[in-house]
Amino acid sequence: GAVVSQHPSWVICKSGTSVKIECRSLDFQATTMFWYRQFPKQSLMLMATSNEGSKATYEQGVEKDKFLINHASLTLSTLTVTSAHPEDSSFYICSARDSRGNTEAFFGQGTRLTVV
């Protein structure tokens, strides 16, 4: 299957700092990427839909100024957690679909964010 690479796989940061997470589709182009958050022993919750060349669409309750999303190319989307706080500690996962119409979703390896 297609490969989605997410970086970093884990990060520890101090409260008040910002953290950027990258999501790349390695062997296909993705006009749309998705960012999820997963709390321990819970399922994935969609945070936002990242659209190449336009603004991201955020789910209800997700602060767009807190979680900045940039999708500048067909193979890269970034999520920046701004002014991180301990409650932002979580597992963040990105997903992408091939722009050619394949409806299967492929996921990155996830990023474990710990804010201390």
Add this chain to the structure above:
Amino acid sequence: KQEVTQIPAALSVPEGENLVLNCSFTDSAIYNLQWFRQDPGKGLTSLLLIQSSQREQTSGRLNASLDKSSGRSTLYIAASQPGDSATYLCAVKDGNKLVFGAGTILRVKS
């Protein structure tokens, strides 16, 4: 609003046993349903994708069925192995989004 439920929440079986994981969804107007595997602290690996027009898909020891009208899907794992131990998630494509169940934690004992 689409809701996805997975039963059981956890399952422990001896090696070699056949098993069934269940997934149900409230709105039958889905595009497709996908089963994933997640190992602890890792991302998701796609196992099987069933389009809304299909009844089942098979890959190796895995077989997934879809009954769209009743809002149900099952994942059948034959001859389970310790390496199958993981969390299994089902998700339905609802519009442009995937809606996930909470998952079934599977443990296969050797």
